[in-house]
Amino acid sequence: MLTILRPSTIIDAMDLTRHLPDPDQVAEALAAVVALRQFADHYEERAVKLALKQGWSWAQIAEALGVTKQAAHRRLSHLKR
Amino acid sequence: MFKTLRIRFQDVRTIARLCTAAENIARAEPGSEHLVLASLDLPDGTARDAFARLGVSREAFAEAIQAQFADALGSVGLQVPAAEAAPPASAKPHSMLYRAAPSGQALIERMVHSPRRAARQPLAGADILLAVAEEQFSIAARAFARLGIRQEQLADAAMQALEGHAS
Numbered sequence: 001m002l003t004i005l006r007p008s009t010i011i012d013a014m015d016l017t018r019h020l021p022d023p024d025q026v027a028e029a030l031a032a033v034v035a036l037r038q039f040a041d042h043y044e045e046r047a048v049k050l051a052l053k054q055g056w057s058w059a060q061i062a063e064a065l066g067v068t069k070q071a072a073h074r075r076l077s078h079l080k081r
Numbered sequence: 082m083f084k085t086l087r088i089r090f091q092d093v094r095t096i097a098r099l100c101t102a103a104e105n106i107a108r109a110e111p112g113s114e115h116l117v118l119a120s121l122d123l124p125d126g127t128a129r130d131a132f133a134r135l136g137v138s139r140e141a142f143a144e145a146i147q148a149q150f151a152d153a154l155g156s157v158g159l160q161v162p163a164a165e166a167a168p169p170a171s172a173k174p175h176s177m178l179y180r181a182a183p184s185g186q187a188l189i190e191r192m193v194h195s196p197r198r199a200a201r202q203p204l205a206g207a208d209i210l211l212a213v214a215e216e217q218f219s220i221a222a223r224a225f226a227r228l229g230i231r232q233e234q235l236a237d238a239a240m241q242a243l244e245g246h247a248s
Contacts, residue, residue: 029156031152034220
């Protein structure tokens with residue numbers, strides 16, 4: 001079953017301004033950047049799948065993501081409607 | 082001359098097999114951590130041998146990859162269960178050209194230019210582990226570190242597996 005994580009349940013504790021990289025922990029900060037990118041990619045995929053399932057058009061999805069329709073389609077068209 | 086050609090042909094087949102397996106695991110552009118998992122499927126068995134010497138299973142390494150993502154997200158205050166931190170991506174259409182994530186590309190390049198190549202040894206799964214042992218900050222390196230395996234330990238286990246295979 002397709003479910004989207006509710007932002008309120010996962011980002012409760014998130015306040016990036018309180019988590020700016022500590023100069024002594026640069027490796028951890030860079031690892032967090034990689035993990036955030038991966039997480040954002042997966043979150044985007046799940047949100048777009050849900051949008052397609054609900055009948056959103058690629059034009060609407062692109063607008064919501066702030067990219068062109070061509071860019072959205074090129075990157076995410078492998079997701080099944 | 083003939084031996085060199087035969088080894089090169091064998092190496093091309095090994096790299097192709099490795100890349101295909103890594104791509105199937107990553108379901109996108111594979112990084113060095115996916116190449117480590119793929120190396121365990123190679124028929125020479127040296128990567129599996131090295132893992133056995135380290136007392137690590139494929140499942141434990143895969144879990145360590147997920148766990149290091151969860152740790153990294155946790156370090157910026159984002160609490161996500163390990164399974165949700167980096168779930169498998171949706172399968173993307175295969176491109177005509179093989180494309181690996183930068184960490185995967187760098188790893189293959191290092192492996193191909195390893196000193197063992199100069200010694201005209203055919204590539205084997207543990208060569209991937211030997212190349213990964215040079216990494217300090219990659220996802221694969223962090224996963225091994227999470228399992229308590231140091232770079233030298235990984236390199237030693239890989240070398241022993243390769244020597245055992247050659248003899």
